[in-house]
Amino acid sequence: MENTANQTTANKWLNVPIIAIITRLLCRELTLQNEYLRTENKILKSKIKKRLSFTDDERKILVEAAISMKEIGCSRFVSIIMRD
Incomplete structure (x- = not known):
């Protein structure tokens, strides 16, 4: 039964275009990079008084x-x- 569930999940991924998978991964990575840079920028701005x-x-x-x-x-x- 578990093997059938794994095959079903694998089959779902086969139906998703590869470009959609890549887009999701890149979007997530860019979001994380942006969040980091915004946080870093906020901290650096707080250290500069002028x-x-x-x-x-x-x-x-x-x-x-x-x-x-x-x-x-x-x-x-x-x-x-x-x-x-």
């Missing part, structure tokens, strides 16, 4: 990344490059 200043080149890099994020609907995460 306002950060960026060079024009650094601002340009951040703006380019922000534009890419806006195109995919993630602009709510972009706050560091906003003007006062």
Whole structure:
């Protein structure tokens, strides 16, 4: 009976397209990486008491990344490059 249950589970995975499996794995990995980076960023910001200043080149890099994020609907995460 247990062998039949294992075969049924295996057969279900055979019906799932490989791209769907890869997508799920990558999405989970990227979510974990993002959570880590957000936590790390929060801790680092708390250790710096003064306002950060960026060079024009650094601002340009951040703006380019922000534009890419806006195109995919993630602009709510972009706050560091906003003007006062």
